Amino acid sequence: MGRIVGIDLGTTTSEIAYINNGEPEVIKNGYSSITPSVVGLDKNYNVIVGEKAKDQILNASDRTVVEVKRKMGTNDLVILGGKKFTPTQISSEILKELKRVGEQYLQEEITEAVITVPANFNDAQRQATKEAGEKAGLIVNQIINEPTAAALAFGINNLGTEGNVLVYDIGGGTFDVTVLEMIEGSLDVRASRGINRLGGKDFDEKIVEEIISALKSNYSFDLYNDVQGNEKLNILGRIKAEAEKTKIALSSIQVVDIQLPFLAQKDGEIINFEMEISRSRFDELISDYVSQTMDTVNEALQAAKLTAADIDIVLPIGGSSRVPAIYENLKNIFGNKIRGKVNPDEAVALGAAVQAGINKNEIVGNNSIAIFDVCNHSLGTEVVRDTANGYKDGFYDRLILRDTHLPFSRTNRYNTTSDYQESVIVGIYQGEDNLVENNIKLGELEVNGIPANKAGEECVDVTFKYNINGILEVSVIVVSTGKEASTTINMFNYDAPKTKSEEKIDDFMSGAWTQASEIQTTVMLYKSRRSNLPEEAQKQADALIKKLKEAVINNDYDKMDYYDDNLTALLFEY
Known part of the structure; x- marks a missing residue:
């Protein structure tokens, strides 16, 4: 049996950690501990993950997907290069990349993982996460809640600390609050509340809207009506990338000068976009979102039958917790109880590694910590x-x-x-x-x-x-x-009922079978991934591609969908 690790499978970034001499440690992906949760197909239809996929968002948005975590446990499909994928398949590619990074660093096989999810995830979402891990070649040892993992990361280094802890966890796409009691090396979860679709990406969108509004008022350029197709996507992609940079910069400075040269053309004139945005304006734009998180904090406190005065330690985690407006709101409620010693980007992965270490007796005795959890849903x-x-x-x-x-x-x-x-x-x-x-x-x-x-x-x-x-x-x-x-x-291994999406391709391009965009993508995937399959799987793939070709030639759409789905599943199984 190989190594067990802890994994934070995040909306915007993901991390992997392990136990090194009794202490949790995040594994660096070359120069960074953070792997962007972005998956794409390159120009040769090879699957790419992380920075490489993120780098092509602007120029190949039709072959790149972000924020797939928000689709986990749903029937929503992801379209890459005209081909349909399930959120579970996409997430499995992120986990495969983390597994590869970990094995390269540790120089040993990784076979098991503890994977984190938002506390508010339901059973279908947790099951989808578990399946993604299995598709990535991992035995999913346990699924644990992200705020609980962060509390573990804090608690393992503060075993003598006692009191009530509130974990405020806001990442790129999800938000959770968990209230726990720390006592004598144990964590007793009192209550968890959350919002599955609120995070840093929503903050980015507010800046995007501000830029688009300024384009219209200051440059008489209407993004939604003046351009179409790829040109619109490219412009919007540049705006989104700049919005994210602006949000990050506003955490440390008061005013950001947004510059987007050669952004677009209007009546033959090039638009070199420029505008200023202040932190105070940004705070106004996201005030409703921040208020929603504080309302959720109060809900969690009420459910735990505690008040703000009863809380001894506040742990802000997740990259978006760096937003100054969030810190100020937490300070207004809890005063000087905020602890900043836990790295907000790494806390969840570190905690997952702690749980993995406990499960595999890598953390034992006086250095160990126990969790007493609650039922997250009625x-x-x-x-x-x-x-x-x-x-x-x-x-x-x-x-x-x-x-x-x-x-x-x-x-x-x-x-x-x-x-x-x-x-x-x-x-x-x-x-x-x-x-x-x-x-x-x-x-x-x-x-x-x-x-x-x-x-x-x-x-x-x-x-x-x-x-x-x-x-x-x-x-x-x-x-x-x-x-x-x-x-x-x-409730951990349960196979949640699944319904196959009724979404189908209404139209195929006429002519040769490789001209159908979805089928063409499948063919390219087959060509790029076949050599990595075991011998028996290669034979299965060869048979399926032959059947798929026959179905397209015969215009048998039911069989086309059937063989296409089966071939895609086989290609992404290894």
Whole structure:
């Protein structure tokens, strides 16, 4: 068995860390510990990741993808070079790159990883992350929450510290707050709250909007109407890149002079764009976002049954925590409790490495630290309720509330709802909405043999047991007979139900089969990746490309999609 590592799979950047002589250490990717979470296809349709992919965003936006983390656990697809990919496939390429970097540095094989996710990620998003790790050739030892990982990174070097800790984690695309109690070398999670689509990229967009507005008012240039196609994409790409630089610069200086020479043309005149933006203006632009994060801080405190005065340590992590407006808002709430000794870019990866070290006994004894976690999302079942319009189904009854400390068990009793009912199906759901259809279904359990009586005369006891190892056990007992049925769900290894996207290509270009843009990309991928496949996989790929060609020639779109999807999956499996 090879090495285990900790990985922070981030929206904008990712990092990998390991335990070196009992201490967590981030592995540098050459000159930097940060790998941009960017994936692309180069001009020869080879997959590129990190800085190389980021460098081509401006000139090859149709072959480059960023922020794929925001799509994890959804049916949204990513289009690269006209070819469809799942978010899991794209994320697996980032993880493959981190694995490569780690193995090159350590000079040994990496086989396992602890991977972090936002605390607010649901089961489908966590499962997608686990699958990405497996596609990258890793045994995913554990999935842990990013704020918890950051607290681990802090706690491992402060084992004598006791008190309540609030982790404020804002990265490129997600935001989390977790409240924990540190005592005697343990971390007791009290509550977590978050916003899955809020981060530094949203701050960038506010500057982008400011630049586009200035282009229109000062240069009479309307980006959305005066140019089209690749020209628009190239201009927008330059603006976005400059916006990110501006945001970073405003963390250390008060005013930034934005200059974009030769940005566009208007009536034959070249536009050399220039404008100033101050930190105070930037603070105004992002004030709503910052306020949302502070509201979430208050929600987490309320859920933990604490006040700001009860918090002893505040840990701001994630690259976007460097924004001065965030620091000032946190200071207004918590005073001088903010600790800056944990590197905001590396804290999560370091904490993941700590958890990996604990799991593999690389950190033991007095140098170790323990986590006592909570249920991040409520768990419950579907019920029928008596409403003003009669009995209605589709309601959600929570048996285990989010923020409940693990392990935990609860039993609810439910009556039959129809005459002579002899069986009941108990749906198992995760979520916070009162309507069951708006939550995530994890599974179901059927119990038969209920005595045939009038509605309400028979009842069943439904029990949800959730232990510290992530195992959810659901059991149903018919009260009058004692007949029982049960099932278990591993909330870590659970294969969340997946629905295949119905998105299809409506149009293919006429003529030779390689002219269809999606198929052409698949062919190029086949050519560039075939030599890296094992011998048996090469034979499978050869057979699939032959079948794909036949399907295109015969205009059989169903088979075309089938063989195209299977070939792509095979090429990205290794």
